[in-house]
Amino acid sequence: MVIVMNKQATDQDIQSLKQAIEELGMQVHISKGEERTIVGLIGNKRNVEGFPFTSFSGVESVVHVTHPFKLASLDFHPDPTVIDVGGVKIGGGNFVVMAGPCSVESREQLMESALAVKETGAQILRGGAFKPRTSPYAFNGLGEEGLKILAEAREVTGLKIVTELMDLENLELVAQYTDIIQIGARNMQNFSLLRELGRVDKPVMLKRGLSATIEEWLMAAEYVLSGGNQNVILCERGIRTFETATRNTLDLNAVPVVRRLSHLPVIVDPSHGTGVSAYVPAMSKAGVAVGSDGLMIEMHPNPAKALSDGAQSLTIPQFSQLMREIKVLANAVGLQMA
Amino acid sequence: MVIVMNKQATDQDIQSLKQAIEELGMQVHISKGEERTIVGLIGNKRNVEGFPFTSFSGVESVVHVTHPFKLASLDFHPDPTVIDVGGVKIGGGNFVVMAGPCSVESREQLMESALAVKETGAQILRGGAFKPRTSPYAFNGLGEEGLKILAEAREVTGLKIVTELMDLENLELVAQYTDIIQIGARNMQNFSLLRELGRVDKPVMLKRGLSATIEEWLMAAEYVLSGGNQNVILCERGIRTFETATRNTLDLNAVPVVRRLSHLPVIVDPSHGTGVSAYVPAMSKAGVAVGSDGLMIEMHPNPAKALSDGAQSLTIPQFSQLMREIKVLANAVGLQMA
């Protein structure tokens, strides 16, 4: 951490600041430049986390020179984390596809989807039983009934399951059925929920918040990791920008940025990322080439009858075609795919 | 709702769409333009909420011509809502100031703050007992101990209390102590929590999410309203933009926009909105002149020792000075202030 003094800062200001820092158990390095004096802090920065240096007289700004996450960082864990979901490996050069409908709507709809997913060679089935919806009047999922249908599809197909958890109330219930607990973008900074996930013995897939910086996303992962759960999968699903041609702006740049900062696997969701099924194939292929650890893709036996997100769902034939193209690409970039 | 067909749409496409809409219990109006055919839907749009029209052949886009919120709208409730918090009126031409430290840190710190708030003529005391923090390692509040200190300060000063609720687990606990339940920006779309707040007999102050559109914010309010709790106060606290000179971009435009759409009172929080105490006075005054129903301002007896958000907290003398200026302005724009 570096503290920049303003031009009017007096020697007295600098001394007061120095003393306060030393009282926090850190050392101080002072550099007097031509225009500004800079105060460097040396020692364990945990001690000064959130300390209001800008309230001191003469301080212009505080500059953080290291990232605030620790367990999520490559410094702490230099090799890529590989998560084993009942035999399906996520991370470390493996490439997984998670696919299925936005919501579980009925046994029939889900089973038809699951069989199609299985047929293409994808390994993980997605489907929402609890749905966060912008409107209180919209369909919000089948609840436990949906979880049971997912579990049945797992029995029949051998696919692993990922489904969303919306709140602490349903944590035990969801954990009982699913293989991966998905945390949605709107809950990325639901800190009460994140803390509890640190105590769960299931992998957590943490979607990036709509306006979360990559650093905040990794700090949200840090909540789970610091609770003791080392199995965190990141999922880029589009950020909010000024552009309205897409529902969100899928930020593929996040993949190489995460790679440079963290050991956690990162999945790309082009369905929510664009919100338009016509853009999903192109962005899926880009998601492979960019070097992610997998894709999460929405498909539906009949998008025109979907109860949620039909506009971004591929049909079964579209999804099958895309899977063929994904395999060619994964092969071309040297990724292993089941 | 209006559906725009693409240039390649056939008569068959239009007929299929028409039939689907009629099956949903709505009527159809077809306008054939030179370049595009437009299909208008007439009837109760609740029936078609989320229906995936864009998955139909020949459909280019779907345009929503009415807002999705109902109970929050001026159409439904043309007069401004006035919320009575134990005698303190919020909305309808009254102007309230809520002030206090970011976090309750100790009995001494909070009592000193409360007395200063009382002295200036502000009516509501703020202070966090449960704190959402980006880092799992940061101070996250005193919990129930903090609530008890707040309640004691209410006893002593007669001020009303507003404090944040972070999760369902603590709903009963927080509701037992506070006069207004604050929902933070990161929880604005915590739908499980919003639903439950609809059943509570306490006013809810709903902060706007960092990347929430005004429409989404009103839809979040709709969750609470549709649950039966009519006492929702909106709070603009800054949105996330590309600008980094301020921590957030306080969006005062939201005040006149909300006025044109909704009857709910709207409060402005310049402390979180800017994140820098030096900008709080100017933005507070702008918040009065723009026609809001009140301000929420962070102050601290000693910002340099604050455990959270010291950088955006005013000192007691700065706050007192600002209150004098606010009163002059409120008077100038015809608002009533206690």
Add this chain to the structure above:
Amino acid sequence: MVIVMNKQATDQDIQSLKQAIEELGMQVHISKGEERTIVGLIGNKRNVEGFPFTSFSGVESVVHVTHPFKLASLDFHPDPTVIDVGGVKIGGGNFVVMAGPCSVESREQLMESALAVKETGAQILRGGAFKPRTSPYAFNGLGEEGLKILAEAREVTGLKIVTELMDLENLELVAQYTDIIQIGARNMQNFSLLRELGRVDKPVMLKRGLSATIEEWLMAAEYVLSGGNQNVILCERGIRTFETATRNTLDLNAVPVVRRLSHLPVIVDPSHGTGVSAYVPAMSKAGVAVGSDGLMIEMHPNPAKALSDGAQSLTIPQFSQLMREIKVLANAVGLQMA
């Protein structure tokens, strides 16, 4: 400037960097922290402007601790700049209103507008003769004919004139007629144009770009100042964010931020800032209370017939009413208004 080394940086990396910096004529201060080594640069940073430190082995990031503008800064010029436009003072506690139609459409329309502006006590008449339009097919102004009409209105009313310059070709022509040269948001980083404006003997009003940070805006002003023209007026006119309820997001936070960084006067344009006439009165009043040096407001004798921006133009009676409210507010906050 501070250079942060990564964890893997070797002593050799640090020495190579040190040598490169010293060759640039600067001194080096090295602080070895527990996790990172930090290299501080001391001396005239002009020497290292744009130097690619991040290409050196072992460098993690470069942190700028001072602002890159000089002539625009308070450090260089601690007192507020006051610009004299033929007797009308802008800056330093004076409050000016610039008003008029978006475009000069006809002699009749402009004269009617000018007389109304004069009547309310505003001092500067706006009106576009050259109009930047998103569509090549839209009305793009009367050109020199428009400038002549503006000059005639000045003769008749005694108002000063501000009008937009779009390109170097018309610089002499526009400068010959106008009192203030307006540079539009889309030209804020038209560096060829900015350089030339540094050589002109007319005040320049520089609108903030749609996605310009405040620092970039001040750097654009620096282009003009460094060319020798000290008369630069900044104009906040809304930035682009995710919110679509307003055409732009008027960023009033920019006013106190500019005050803390620069001596240049800053004007607020609520018409472009919101794009909706219904929001202009509230945001104008906020623009006074926030402490700006003036407002630029679009009005039109008949907005429903306007050739551009009718949706954001006030009618003459609306504008007159607003001017009365502005005067009350300016008085309440201690600003001088003619």
Add this chain to the structure above:
Amino acid sequence: MVIVMNKQATDQDIQSLKQAIEELGMQVHISKGEERTIVGLIGNKRNVEGFPFTSFSGVESVVHVTHPFKLASLDFHPDPTVIDVGGVKIGGGNFVVMAGPCSVESREQLMESALAVKETGAQILRGGAFKPRTSPYAFNGLGEEGLKILAEAREVTGLKIVTELMDLENLELVAQYTDIIQIGARNMQNFSLLRELGRVDKPVMLKRGLSATIEEWLMAAEYVLSGGNQNVILCERGIRTFETATRNTLDLNAVPVVRRLSHLPVIVDPSHGTGVSAYVPAMSKAGVAVGSDGLMIEMHPNPAKALSDGAQSLTIPQFSQLMREIKVLANAVGLQMA
């Protein structure tokens, strides 16, 4: 175009609006819904471009149902445009790579770069002779000297040249040397310049503005097309968002969106798009897989000595390695590459 009336709109309001529309030579379709009346306009919408319908009594909003661009649209020109740059084809399934240093700094630096570019099989050499710089004090290019060096490199290598034009003053000069005229992001809405480019007999590569929607970008292309120059190449180079881990957010979603709207070729620039050389390889590969028509990549013989943008430049060996990977990918997705 569809006009939505508000709930309070009277029959008289609707009649007045209808009459105004008919006077503009268009027909009117009125749909009375339960909550809102909707007025559809039929006919040539050029007549109503910019008409201020929202200023009419009873009007709530105006909804554009067709895109405002015409010559740039697939409706007008259903087949992909293929641009022939002296034998190098851009668009229509060909994949080109443009590479070279940010700025032409010296004959030696440029020739070394050009030979390396040629060696890898890339076909077009980039290099700036006129540089837009945020700071007036930074290196801003060699001017005509730089153009001459580029022309010499073309002679020697047979590569085609692309270089930036910043202003009308240098249009003739730049056109005389270059094969493709590049228009930078900050000039995307420099309408005076765009108009003039419509009259030039050279391909124009139009970079997307930092905060330009895809629609605005296509409207900027429309300026050039409507002037008579059909050879417009689009270039996605990153947009401005809240994320600061990358200099810009390269928006690859723009590629499939442009494909669905326009026939113009679209190039991806991962160097400016990310601003960090470490992210360029991943985003380049994503740019191939997403289906663009080519890449523009910055490389430099010695990035640590570059006078501009060293931080985002690849070294020659890095670039050569990346070219090998690009070829594998282009082949895998069925693109032709020289």
